[in-house]
Amino acid sequence: MPPIIEISGLSKTYKTGFSALKNINLTIDKGEIFALLGPNGAGKTTLISIICGIVTKSTGTVMVDGQDIGPGYRKTRQMIGLVPQELHLPIFEKVGDSVSFTRHLFGLPRNDAHIEKVLKQLSLWDKKEAKILTLSGGMKRRVLIAKALAHEPRVLFLDEPSAGVDVELRKDMWNVVRDLREAGVTIILTTHYIEEAEEMADRVGVISKGEIILVEDKKVLMEKMGQKQLNIILEKPLEALPQKLGALGFALNEGGSQLSYKYDSKREKLDVAKLLAGVARAKISYSDISTQQSSLEDIFLGLVKQ
Ligand SMILES: Nc1ncnc2c1ncn2[C@@H]1O[C@H](COP(=O)(O)OP(=O)(O)OP(=O)(O)O)[C@@H](O)[C@H]1O
Ligand SMILES: [Mg+2]
CATH class of the missing domain: 3.30.70.270 (Reverse transcriptase/Diguanylate cyclase domain)
Structure with a gap:
């Protein structure tokens, strides 16, 4: 499989002088599910945020489908869907409008059929007209996922998707992830739940103190297990x-x-x-x-x- 993401010599030092990422080299293959494991503060969100163009890198290069995220930002960002770790949502908007609007942000034409599919996949169809404000935490997380999928991304980042999520939503979410993988979408998720990585991932990477300390095929790891x-x-x-x-x-x-x-x-x-x-x-x-x-x-x- 050709790589969809190629990261080389990537480092990040925040303004505070804190070095959050140190010389990261990592390649993600097209169509794989990659789980990034690491303790709190390891640099997972920083890494994802750089690839998505939310945080600027200090050194190194990141390519998404052959395009540099610097000069090619508009193109690379459009290929990516991000489900962020924090719940930031426009609470006064209606679910359906909010998800549909995300397509618009990426300059894509309206596609009601796609939005319907996404909302149904995430069991949000009956909440289409509800204001986000009125949803439970788990439903809000579903909306975040729907928003990340609205523009039909080819790469999906899920940053701690299972934090504060019940078994039912987790199941739904993994079904969505499997469907997306079938459709050729590459998925990168961060998690603290090792069983989740075991169940879902093709490959597992471990990050600690800003360094990638292991990247391994899950099957190989399971054999060790x-x-x-x-x-x-x-x-x-x-x-x-x-x-x-x-x-x-x-x-x-x-x-x-x-x-x-x-x-x-x-x-x-x-x-x-x-x-x-x-x-x-x-x-x-x-x-x-x-x-x-x-x-x-x-x-x-x-x-x-x-
Ligand atoms: N804007 C910032 N300014 C300064 N330091 C930051 C900033 N954002 C993150 N950091 C620091 O960088 C390190 C990595 O943070 P990051 O959010 O990437 O960790 P993480 O692996 O996602 O952790 P968690 O599992 O808790 O989500 C932490 O020590 C954090 O305090
Ligand atoms: Mg994080």
Whole structure:
């Protein structure tokens, strides 16, 4: 897939002197769902805001579909839909008018059929005539999404779309995202919810303190996640790993107090009986058994701590 967004050597220092982004290099492929994970203050919103032309960069280049966001701003901005993190809405406007007006801002002709489709997709059709003021928080977020989709963007940014959103809206939202992906729209979302990235994303990027510290195919990350370990705590420490247990796939920890067996829970079903029979045959007695799993969360936290 050719890239739709190419970021190279991007940095941002705010007027306060704070360096929010440091030498970011990142390529987003056409049609993918990319999840950007990172703790509060990592620079996610800053990065998105620069690509959308809301915040000016300090150094580096950003290309959207081959156009530089500097000189090509009008063209690049039109390709992008942004669902911002903050709820900023014209509260006295009606839902339908407000969403329709967004098309106008991008110089596009009125298209009632498209607006109807978007409003229906987001379960807002029956609120078309309601003033935004009268909507609940979750409905307002739906309006923000509808507004971001009004001008049929080719790239959609969702900045913390699940913050303060109930299960129902989250489901609706992910259905919309899947439909958009089917239609060839590229989606970039930021989130604190690792399960969300797991469920939705094709690739995952982790940002911490203004630096991208990992970009990985989700499947590869899931394989890492699939790693599990069976631990057998021994009554008496062993000096060395008996050869027969080594042949079964066991390892002995430092100090000899624990046998462990690593397995891939996605490919292999753990045959505890067979493993324990092996331990019994070696005449080793144990006091406890446990399993542990490395999750995407563990990987993420480990990375961010470093
Ligand atoms: N206008 C500004 N002036 C000065 N510093 C800013 C400005 N906007 C953001 N920052 C700082 O830049 C850093 C990154 O902020 P940003 O909003 O990009 O983080 P984030 O990853 O989106 O965080 P969150 O998960 O909380 O939304 C923070 O330390 C923030 O205080
Ligand atoms: Mg943010």
